[in-house]
Amino acid sequence: MAGWNAEDYHRSSSEQQRWAREMIARLRLSGGESVLDIGCGDGKVTAEIARQLPGGFALGIDNSEEMIRFARRSFPPESCPNLAFERADASALAYDRRFDPVVSFACLHWMKDHRPVLAGIARSLKPDGRFLLQFGGKGNAAQMVEVVHRAIAAPEWRSFFEGMAFP
Numbered sequence: 001m002a003g004w005n006a007e008d009y010h011r012s013s014s015e016q017q018r019w020a021r022e023m024i025a026r027l028r029l030s031g032g033e034s035v036l037d038i039g040c041g042d043g044k045v046t047a048e049i050a051r052q053l054p055g056g057f058a059l060g061i062d063n064s065e066e067m068i069r070f071a072r073r074s075f076p077p078e079s080c081p082n083l084a085f086e087r088a089d090a091s092a093l094a095y096d097r098r099f100d101p102v103v104s105f106a107c108l109h110w111m112k113d114h115r116p117v118l119a120g121i122a123r124s125l126k127p128d129g130r131f132l133l134q135f136g137g138k139g140n141a142a143q144m145v146e147v148v149h150r151a152i153a154a155p156e157w158r159s160f161f162e163g164m165a166f167p
Helices: 006-012 014-027 044-051 065-074 115-124 142-153 155-161
Strands: 034-038 057-062 083-087 099-105 125-134
Touching: 014 044, 014 099, 014 125, 034 044, 034 115, 044 057, 044 065, 044 083, 057 065, 065 083, 099 115, 115 125, 142 155
Parallel strands: 034 057, 034 099, 057 083, 099 125
Antiparallel strands: none
């Protein structure tokens, strides 16, 4: 798992938030759903979802304890009673038929094996539930990936990436 700095992510993740907003609009939420957001990061997208659920609930999960602490500080229960955050591994979801939609934005491309994630999502969904997953795929960020690979190969940066695997 990559180590994330929640403050840095919060300051630099506006593009991910924009992508998520486009996808959230496709959900056509009625306001009473229970929503699971996998890889919630700093919590701002999950909080946007919760604001659309006056009679529902949003749960954001992330594998990073730092991100979960940041999200809880940023969106406390007193100001967002229908919103919660938990540290959880997307490969080991332990929810049983609890959510109407399950969503994930710009997160799952970091995982090497999607099979346990998809099985956990299937278990987590209510019988008529649905899921909406948005993540990077081969070719959709080709120019950026090329720049990253050149930076990684450069002698002055190489040591920072030793042992890091890019899924």
